[in-house]
Amino acid sequence: MAAVEMPVVTPETVGLSSAGLAAMDEAIQAHIDRGTIAGAVMIVARHGQVCHEVALGKRDIASDAPAAIDDLFRIFSMTKPVTAAAMLVLWDEGRWTLDDPIAQHLPEFADLQVFTGLNPDGSMRVEPPHRAPTLRDLFTHTAGFSYGTRLSNPGDPVDAAYQAAGVWDTDTLAEMMARLARVPLAYQPGTSWRYSLGMDVQGAMIERLTGQAFGAFLCERVFEPLGLRDTGFQTPPSEQHRLATLYLKAPDSPLAWIPNPMFTDATSEPTRSLGGAGLVSTARDYARFAAMLLGRGQLAGVRIVSERAVALMTRNHLPDTLIEHGFVMGHQRIGPGRGFALNGSVVTDPALADVPVGIGTYQWDGAAGTWFWIDPANDLLVVGMTQTLSYTAPPLQAETQALIRAALAGRDVKDNA
Numbered sequence: 001m002a003a004v005e006m007p008v009v010t011p012e013t014v015g016l017s018s019a020g021l022a023a024m025d026e027a028i029q030a031h032i033d034r035g036t037i038a039g040a041v042m043i044v045a046r047h048g049q050v051c052h053e054v055a056l057g058k059r060d061i062a063s064d065a066p067a068a069i070d071d072l073f074r075i076f077s078m079t080k081p082v083t084a085a086a087m088l089v090l091w092d093e094g095r096w097t098l099d100d101p102i103a104q105h106l107p108e109f110a111d112l113q114v115f116t117g118l119n120p121d122g123s124m125r126v127e128p129p130h131r132a133p134t135l136r137d138l139f140t141h142t143a144g145f146s147y148g149t150r151l152s153n154p155g156d157p158v159d160a161a162y163q164a165a166g167v168w169d170t171d172t173l174a175e176m177m178a179r180l181a182r183v184p185l186a187y188q189p190g191t192s193w194r195y196s197l198g199m200d201v202q203g204a205m206i207e208r209l210t211g212q213a214f215g216a217f218l219c220e221r222v223f224e225p226l227g228l229r230d231t232g233f234q235t236p237p238s239e240q241h242r243l244a245t246l247y248l249k250a251p252d253s254p255l256a257w258i259p260n261p262m263f264t265d266a267t268s269e270p271t272r273s274l275g276g277a278g279l280v281s282t283a284r285d286y287a288r289f290a291a292m293l294l295g296r297g298q299l300a301g302v303r304i305v306s307e308r309a310v311a312l313m314t315r316n317h318l319p320d321t322l323i324e325h326g327f328v329m330g331h332q333r334i335g336p337g338r339g340f341a342l343n344g345s346v347v348t349d350p351a352l353a354d355v356p357v358g359i360g361t362y363q364w365d366g367a368a369g370t371w372f373w374i375d376p377a378n379d380l381l382v383v384g385m386t387q388t389l390s391y392t393a394p395p396l397q398a399e400t401q402a403l404i405r406a407a408l409a410g411r412d413v414k415d416n417a
Contacts, residue, residue: 020407144185203275
């Protein structure tokens, strides 16, 4: 069945200012003019209706190809909220609870150890966990896992242990989990926050629970029902021309083409699809996914997850002690007024966090400059996509949130509803 397209209306129809949205476009264009990014695509929707779509700059500088609204982007960590939704499909079926130990579903994690320091000979000191890490820990980056890619800090003993164990040198999620289970946790479960491959563990859990490849499960239970025609872990040769070029922006250097440094771009379905990164999508597809979340689990009459599941996904699950401590991951923050939900952050108190969004705003971003948020208090969603890895990436999500708030000014705005 063909997907029902989201209606397109003028901004004023849904309480936004055309002039305010034009100011947002101008701010993005200024980054393009300065050579910070090559191009960008953005979609804004409110009350279930798209009120702004724009493609600015270039998809590819060398060929002078202009950006287009249906360009394909590597969304990197914006894969994570999609994985949360997929997990919640199974939560609705009673397959797991947040308090389940990870090892209940993936027994290879039954004998995890925790890193406590280095011995004089450089070997790792370890101790047993004080409690088993749970799925809640997995969803909130508090289980004690790390990332440990070749881009991670080589001086970190745990990240170095990931490399030594070849965690990333695997062709399947099953083998990846077997190697990961032999590496100590970075800290006692629940006592700290560390960005991690916990969502990749979730992908492995989906495979174990369903007997399906993770990518196949996403297609059957999320992408196809929502009509996400351009979202997947591969870009077929016939669609390569739509894939935005990936650039590196180093300080004091112009944009330079770079091959994907995290994994090879796939032209066919990979044998190992990751829950934490790897999806390719369009702004329109991701807006449909975001609209499903904003619609409390359904879009155009098609239900993906229950209202209870979306409520679980988009509320804070961190204890006050960790929020008060504060953590930073790129442009994302955890601290007063900002907690962590399932595979994404959530604004619990906009005034305390000093952010121009409504209470309950759920958001995340991707390494190459993709970003999104849903603001239930204002019934609003925004998706933005660029394709630039940068040491000094502009805070596009924060900038556009401020400009969207200005475009909503005096138009039934709710910051704390």
